[in-house]
Amino acid sequence: MIDGIRLKFCGLTTLVDAEFADRLGADYLGFILYPKSPRYLPLRQYRDMATALPDGRKHVAVMVEPDEAELVAARDAGFDRFQIHFRTTTPEARLRVWSETVGKDVLWLAPKLPADEAVAAAVLEAAGTVLLDTFHRDRFGGSGQTGDWGRFRELRASHPDHTWILAGGLSPENVVLALAESGTNFVDVNSGVETAPGMKDHAKMQALVLAIHRARTAN
Numbered sequence: 001m002i003d004g005i006r007l008k009f010c011g012l013t014t015l016v017d018a019e020f021a022d023r024l025g026a027d028y029l030g031f032i033l034y035p036k037s038p039r040y041l042p043l044r045q046y047r048d049m050a051t052a053l054p055d056g057r058k059h060v061a062v063m064v065e066p067d068e069a070e071l072v073a074a075r076d077a078g079f080d081r082f083q084i085h086f087r088t089t090t091p092e093a094r095l096r097v098w099s100e101t102v103g104k105d106v107l108w109l110a111p112k113l114p115a116d117e118a119v120a121a122a123v124l125e126a127a128g129t130v131l132l133d134t135f136h137r138d139r140f141g142g143s144g145q146t147g148d149w150g151r152f153r154e155l156r157a158s159h160p161d162h163t164w165i166l167a168g169g170l171s172p173e174n175v176v177l178a179l180a181e182s183g184t185n186f187v188d189v190n191s192g193v194e195t196a197p198g199m200k201d202h203a204k205m206q207a208l209v210l211a212i213h214r215a216r217t218a219n
Contacts, residue, residue, distance in 0.1 A: 003216035038197035134168030
């Protein structure tokens with residue numbers, strides 16, 4: 001935790017980057033198990049890395065509309081949290097399966113939410129945590145574009161019993177403004193600290209953490 005702000009570095013593909021994220025104080029290390037992502041990490045490769053990953057950090061499996069077998073495989077690989085991106089047309093029964101498979105408390109649901117849609121009650125019932133990424137018609141997150149921080153603030157205030165994570169285009173240059181305008185205390189950072197997809201820039205990672213620290217301790 002960085003001065004009261006929970007931090008997840010996502011799209012990690014190497015042990016070196018995961019270790020550096022740990023040293024910076026990240027609470028969560030995210031690994032993308034979605035084959036279409038440029039930051040894809042096969043589950044077998046994660047298993048090979050897992051024993052060498054830093055202790056004390058939670059590992060997050062990032063998935064897109066997994067079937068039950070895929071989710072069970074991730075659970076059995078030892079992940080601590082399960083971040084699932086999905087279309088808002090996904091049947092409620094499937095949300096319940098995800099929740100029952102890993103547990104509501106460790107399930108992070110990330111609906112692909114257009115600007116004119118509310119977060120469905122079924123989403124809030126299935127998971128204790130909701131992640132809002134920037135909506136993009138043709139992809140599930142990973143656009144590198146920032147979202148509507150004011151809307152995030154409103155949704156978070158409307159459902160204070162849930163944990164809300166802000167994602168989408170966060171970088172050392174805009175994270176302070178994002179914190180102020182969204183009111184979030186939990187950020188998910190990926191492309192904004194990279195030199196290329198899946199290649200983390202350690203200087204940018206450190207700059208982001210310093211920006212958060214300075215903003216939180218300015219007064």
